[in-house]
Amino acid sequence: MKKAILLLTILLGITSMAQQTNVKGAFLEKWNNSKEYLVAIAQAMPEDKYDFKPTKRQMSFKTQLIHIEGNMKWLGTTYFNLETVGEPEDLSDLSKEDLIIALQSRFDDIYNAVKAMDAGKFEEVVEFYAGPKxxxxxxxxxxxxxxxxxxxLIVYLNMCNVDLPRYSGW
Structure with a gap:
């Protein structure tokens, strides 16, 4: 039994290493880590501080999260075959919990679109507002x-004296 567990552990380790050595696998692993960390940051900020912004010219904590979600939606629908769903949604009235759910969903959308895409497509050059990419x-x-x-957002948490979640980017 111990040999079977050791063999399974080795095979899982090899599979994990193989995922890290190709573009798609490396991105998907990092993307999940990014999701986990951003969600932890969004959860750490008390909801009554979601409107906090360090200066008048900066976005609020909540607006930063909405901006991140919107950028993922734009790039995902434009370059990774996510379905376009019309005009951008107004997420400004969402509760903290619902905004976190929207972020998680958008991360999952990108993950699934990238996972389903043929690896050769990542080399394709597309039109981008800043030039071909x-x-x-x-x-x-x-x-x-x-x-x-x-x-x-980490700076915002520090300014509000909120304990930072543990980094989960590995």
Whole structure:
């Protein structure tokens, strides 16, 4: 029995390593980690502080989350075959819980679209407002955009004296 468990552990480790060495697998693993960390940050902020913003010219905590969700929707529908669902939704009236559910759903949409896409499609060059980009570059942009705004949200938590969730990006 111990040998079977050891063999299973080794096979799972090899499978995990194989996923990390291809574009799709590496992105999907990192995307799930990004989802987990952003959701933990969104949960950490008390709902009565969701309208907090450090200065008048900056977005509120809640508006940052809405912006992240909207960017994922735009890039997902434009470059990764998510269905377009008409005009952008107004998420500003959502409760903290419902906004977190919307974020989780959008992360899952991107995950599933990327998982279903043929790996060769990531090399395809697409039109982007900043010039032609490969879908791989769009994947990197998706992750980078979440990371950029999540970093701002960490500052907001610190300014509101809220304990930060443990980093889960590994």
């Amino acid at each position: 490969s879908r791989l570059q769009i994947l990197n942009l998706l992750q980078d955009h979440v990371t950029h705004h999540r970093g701002q």
